[in-house]
Amino acid sequence: MSNFYHSCRYLLIPLLITAIILGLIEHFQELWLNWQKTIQYMPYWLLGSATIISLQFNRSRLSYIGILLLIFYALSQNSTFNPKQNELILIAGGLTITVFSFIKDRGLISVHSLLRIGIILTSFLIAYLWILMLSSYSQQMLNLHQIYLPFLSASNFSRLPLYFIGTILLIKLCWKSNLLHTSLGVTFLLWLLHFSFPNWLPLAILLNMIALFFLVTVLIDSYFLAYRDELTELPSRRALFNLSLSLGRKYTLAMVDIDHFKKFNDTYGHDVGDQVLKLVAAKLAQVTGGGKAFRYGGEEFTIVFPSKEIKRVLSDLDQVRVNIEEYDIVLREDKRKGKQDKNVSKKRNKKVSEKQTTVNVTVSIGCAQHQVDQSFEQCMKQADKALYKAKENGRNQVCV
DSSP, X not given: OHHHHHHIIIIIHHHHHHHHHHHHHHHTHHHHGGGXXXXXXXXXXXXXXXXXXXXXXXXXXXXXXXXXXXXXXXXXXXXXXXXXXXXXXXXXXXXXHHHHTTSOOOOSSSTHHHHHHHHHHHXXXXXXXXXXXXXXTHHHHHHHHHHHOTTSOHHHHHTHHHXXXXXXXXXHHHHSOOHHXXXXXXXXXXXXXXXXXXXXXXXXXXXXXXXHHHHHHHHHHHHHHHHBOTTTOSBOHHHHHHHHTTOOSOEEEEEEEETTHHHHHHHHOHHHHHHHHHHHHHHHHTOSTTOEEEEEETTEEEEEEETOOHHHHHHHHXXXXXXXXXXXXXXXXXXXXXXXXXXXXHHHTSOEEEEEEEEOOOEEEEEEEOOTTOOHHHHHHHHHHHHHHHHHTTSSSEEO
């Protein structure tokens, strides 16, 4: 269910929004036709702004794509490309977008820039070789077309690499997508639409849409960086204090701490420790009673119950404590058989027997209800005192 929600949030909904915007633009064509001259100049400052802002927030992939689109738009305004040049640009652009979805963002001015430039040049080289092969071996390619892909038209067959890489990009987006990847996917889609239906919508409008997607992506990503914890995906401490500004007079705070986390971390390692933090965060995010979970820092979490008295949330807090206690965390312990030798490569190739061990973690919870004369910080201190009380009383309990 969570995977379906993730796909809807980062892939299906943005694609649906794209389709709706395209439909509205076509439907209200008469309204924007009078502004066509202004629209033609918009990509320069919209894409330019998106490129600079993406660069500022270390989204170098969007910056590179933005620069390439600006160059293409400037050239297309001053000259006309012949059909072979169009196919070259289409395939090379699609290949570049797809490969960029598989690499990480790095600084625009760094050693990694050579790799990005290499990817762009290689994409153009591959596209050039494909078009050269189509023209040099036209009869052989025609035979392949008629035998294996007779359902494709000649123009669609010439774009065969594009459909192949488009399928790879779609699988990538369905398998594991985020907002940046979806922006690249939308860019690929609009790029393909422009060359497939050049007379449908002006290139300027499609580029403006891409620029807006880039801007929205950077802004939302920046929000998540500022207000969401990267490891647990819970809202961060900054989000907690931001929420405190909108709370009324009546609310309940709970401070949650993982019991013996440092010892657990030292025993099983930081990777398992991170796994525990994710698990606890996932369980806390499911708290009932209208509670909102936040990662406060380290192994500490905070739950806020807006407009709730403390007596109404104790059962919800105890239930989430029980859920964490009863969850079995599976650890895999690798044991390699064979004699010790200096040849590391041989040692790694030996069969691995896996012994599964399960462990459990518990949490202590302290909660406090906001009083009329208290600030948010004072209420949090009261919850902290209740948490220390839970620790002193033997841990794995909820105290007031």
